[in-house]
Amino acid sequence: MANVIEVENLYFEYKDGTRALCGLNLAVEEGVKAALLGPNGAGKSTLLMHLNGIHLARKGKVRVMEQEVTAKNEKWVRTVVGLVFQDPDDQVFSSTVWEDVAFGPTNMGLALSEITDRVEKALKAVRMLDYKDKPPYHLSYGQKKRVAIAGVLAMSPQVIVLDEPAAYLDPQGKMELVEILDELNRKGNTVIVATHDVDLAAEWAEQVVVIKNGRTLAQGGASLLAEESVIVEAGLCFPVVARIFQQLPELDLTHTPLTVAEAVAVIRERIK
Ligand SMILES: Nc1ncnc2c1ncn2[C@@H]1O[C@H](COP(=O)(O)OP(=O)(O)OP(=O)(O)O)[C@@H](O)[C@H]1O
Numbered sequence: 609m610a611n612v613i614e615v616e617n618l619y620f621e622y623k624d625g626t627r628a629l630c631g632l633n634l635a636v637e638e639g640v641k642a643a644l645l646g647p648n649g650a651g652k653s654t655l656l657m658h659l660n661g662i663h664l665a666r667k668g669k670v671r672v673m674e675q676e677v678t679a680k681n682e683k684w685v686r687t688v689v690g691l692v693f694q695d696p697d698d699q700v701f702s703s704t705v706w707e708d709v710a711f712g713p714t715n716m717g718l719a720l721s722e723i724t725d726r727v728e729k730a731l732k733a734v735r736m737l738d739y740k741d742k743p744p745y746h747l748s749y750g751q752k753k754r755v756a757i758a759g760v761l762a763m764s765p766q767v768i769v770l771d772e773p774a775a776y777l778d779p780q781g782k783m784e785l786v787e788i789l790d791e792l793n794r795k796g797n798t799v800i801v802a803t804h805d806v807d808l809a810a811e812w813a814e815q816v817v818v819i820k821n822g823r824t825l826a827q828g829g830a831s832l833l834a835e836e837s838v839i840v841e842a843g844l845c846f847p848v849v850a851r852i853f854q855q856l857p858e859l860d861l862t863h864t865p866l867t868v869a870e871a872v873a874v875i876r877e878r879i880k
């Protein structure tokens with residue numbers, strides 16, 4: 609399958625001289641669910657801001673659907689790649705929740721009936737329709753995060769990138785988020801999530817990318833999350849399911865289960 613995102617030897621330095629990305633490489637296949645992991649300050653948010661043209665590559669390349677992202681196609685790239693920021697206060701700013709979610713579709717020049725339809729669907733998906741007339745600054749942080757997610761859903765981008773989407777969501781909200789992301793993925797969207805939550809990544813992701821110090825440390829399938837060298841070097845921890853089975857060497861498993869479903873299958877097999 610074709611790569612929807614390609615990042616090649618990307619460097620980025622902030623104005624104060626901080627080197628946030630130092631020759632980073634990355635490829636994400638079209639239609640996958642990908643998780644980006646790495647310690648605080650690894651460069652995840654900086655990288656994500658390159659995927660929809662907020663930051664433009666000065667050294668190295670970022671390609672979206674085989675087009676190099678440049679100042680000339682920034683507008684196009686924002687319609688293809690929707691980014692939910694790590695901090696909803698950077699994203700949610702209109703005077704009502706409804707207006708906020710309508711901002712993107714309105715800028716896309718859509719007809720009013722289409723905008724209304726999209727905003728309603730997006731707010732329903734994140735269970736925030738009841739709050740549509742409230743000013744976003746009166747919402748809790750987790751509610752603002754939901755509104756920020758709705759704002760991107762309403763634009764229907766092909767690639768949806770979420771920076772720490774589960775932070776501040778309650779357990780139910782986190783499960784609903786996973787359902788929303790899976791539904792989008794079933795419809796053919798590529799979904800990329802930056803997260804510290806190794807359990808979420810283990811349960812959900814088909815592709816895992818681990819970054820540290822502005823470089824890619826490892827990329828591959830979810831089984832990377834059971835690899836000690838990667839986990840230790842990236843300052844992560846093993847998913848809880850993997851931790852249980854690591855303490856049961858007597859089971860002599862060929863690979864470590866990472867998800868609840870895999871764990872249940874192994875246990876069922878053994879208690880037959
Ligand atoms: N506006 C900025 N100006 C200067 N340095 C910055 C700025 N934003 C981020 N940095 C620095 O760039 C590096 C990468 O930061 P980034 O926010 O991309 O990391 P991250 O992997 O998203 O971290 P976290 O897990 O904490 O969200 C860090 O060293 C950070 O201090």
Ligand SMILES: [Mg+2]
Nearest residue numbers: 652653694771
């Ligand atoms: Mg970040």
